[in-house]
């Protein structure tokens with residue numbers, strides 16, 4: 001028997017799970033129209049590959065993952081793309097986003113697809129296949145799975161499979177484990193292989209005995225070291241860090257990644273879609289959605305991505321006083337802007353809400369600093385301080401108190417005797433901080449570009465000035481030489497003349513009369529006398545004789 | 551007595567030397583106050599403050615020549631931060647100053663004659679295009695300063711307000727009912 005550990009805090013809200021587990025997962029009928037958003041995952045929006053009017057096949061890639069963190073989007077069935085445009089999506093903002101509208105033709109005609117030999121293929125190819133299959137975390141985080149399956153610099157010891165499903169009302173993972181345990185285990189084997197992990201730990205809350213039995217049976221048949229571990233029911237045991245803490249006792253501190261501690265965590269439904277993607281080449285086209293709450297027949301459905309929520313909830317027969325649909329559970333879910341939006345990869349549950357089921361909270365009172373919220377916080381934060389700083393918009397302080405480690409589980413709001421909507425404050429503060437960081441980055445970029453431009457203008461000015469100076473210099477030089485072109489010509493003529501004169505003189509000096517070799521001393525004296533006379537005469541004619549005249 | 555004097559003056563000398571040395575060694579480049587002010591200013595470089603850019607305005611504030619409430623893009627939040635930094639009172643904007651929603655410039659490329667007047671006006675080089683070719687705004691770096699709008703001889707530049715998208719959407723400040731303050735036992739609201 002394995003020793004289990006406890007995480008800090010936690011609460012026990014009524015689970016309300018039995019309503020939707022009475023019947024098996026039912027395939028939802030093909031809707032009349034699918035609206036498939038191109039941005040269903042964490043990261044960059046996928047780039048549309050199709051145009052209105054295109055016929056697409058089931059499983060055809062219609063959105064290409066773009067740079068870094070991103071994932072692919074596919075046609076969930078065969079049919080015709082009737083529009084690519086903005087439509088309201090399942091997001092708390094109620095804002096529209098880019099979607100493909102697909103009119104199914106009812107043929108369910110598949111694109112050609114086949115599995116891959118993931119054990120022999122290169123790891124990068126397997127991950128690319130998962131990226132192109134649009135596999136993302138189905139527990140609600142919708143983070144691209146291929147990025148989590150990189151064997152990074154940290155050795156992964158334990159692969160944790162998250163089947164805790166701690167949030168009230170939601171039963172999609174429970175039903176999936178009951179009905180498709182073998183495929184989940186196959187997926188776990190693939191992930192263990194890719195991460196080269198030593199063991200697979202499968203955590204399931206003790207309120208799901210059927211799922212535990214099915215998973216145990218399937219895990220026993222595996223050659224890998226797998227263990228199904230039954231964990232006590234406490235919210236939020238399904239938080240990744242919380243489940244890892246329960247299973248291994250390892251505390252993952254604020255700001256630390258689980259991989260640094262040798263663990264990686266995946267949801268059970270993600271394991272199944274990884275298996276189908278690699279074994280059969282089937283991209284992620286559908287998911288299990290729990291439809292529950294204020295309905296007559298709460299049930300789990302297998303729903304195509306892009307199916308409208310209103311058609312889906314109609315299958316569960318909502319009661320007439322339903323006034324709101326919540327995507328996700330009552331603790332962490334977000335109200336849907338309308339029932340016209342479509343099911344996306346993150347849609348694990350749709351709760352029909354009414355005032356009777358979820359009475360509006362009593363008016364809030366000031367915080368009495370009872371610290372019950374701090375006792376309940378599974379991330380071991382100080383929610384009352386975070387509330388104080390978020391409320392006064394003291395974001396720097398909120399960050400100091402590890403605001404970004406808050407998993408928005410709502411345990412604090414759940415226990416707060418003053419009924420303060422604490423999580424709303426944390427979400428507000430988080431998005432303000434993100435926006436401020438974005439603004440700061442934009443300002444820094446602008447400053448940089450402005451300064452660069454200033455320096456460029458300065459440099460240009462200098463260059464211009466230098467060029468001007470250069471020009472002036474050459475112009476000056478040109479003018480000078482232009483002023484004396486003849487002189488220059490003269491100069492060369494003079495030099496030539498001079499050289500010629502000198503040459504002639506040398507020749508003259510060298511050309512000695514031939515008859516002087518055999519002269520008598522008297523003759524020599526005569527010659528010398530004559531020479532002297534000549535020299536005297538030359539001297540008289542030119543006072544500056546000796547210097548040859550031009 | 552004399553030893554004490556010598557020791558004390560010795561210490562004074564050493565400390566003085568250290569101080570003098572560190573003053574030279576650790577001399578701060580530029581003016582740190584200007585940098586701090588410039589870090590608060592939004593870097594739109596629009597010149598609405600009356601200076602040719604954020605940095606010149608920061609310099610003017612640091613020199614005590616300009617008020618802290620002259621930058622409309624920075625908003626009241628910006629004035630508050632400046633007041634905090636400089637230890638002065640918060641000052642509201644002068645009359646009529648409104649903070650416009652964030653926008654980027656857009657060039658109607660059918661009308662653009664490629665005169666390059668806008669590129670010369672843009673303080674952050676956010677306009678791409680050579681002479682006699684049509685010009686385009688590089689939207690991610692455009693600060694929305696509007697300086698390119700006026701110089702365009704064919705009026706082909708307009709400002710387009712940036713609409714909120716899902717990726718830029720923010721959770722709103724929570725609004726909810728507060729319980730009425732209960733009266734105290736003496737029939738009066740507690741102070």
Ligand code: SF4
Nearest residue numbers: 367368370371373416
């Ligand atoms: S539980 Fe509520 S009242 Fe108590 S300290 Fe936390 S926020 Fe304040």
Ligand code: SF4
Nearest residue numbers: 377406407409410412
């Ligand atoms: S919502 Fe955040 S602060 Fe509140 S209990 Fe959960 S983790 Fe802690």
Ligand code: SF4
Nearest residue numbers: 594596597599604621
């Ligand atoms: S008014 Fe414009 S130029 Fe002046 S500081 Fe503000 S953003 Fe910068």
Ligand code: SF4
Nearest residue numbers: 672692693695696698
């Ligand atoms: S493109 Fe126009 S509005 Fe944008 S930063 Fe440049 S000058 Fe300003």
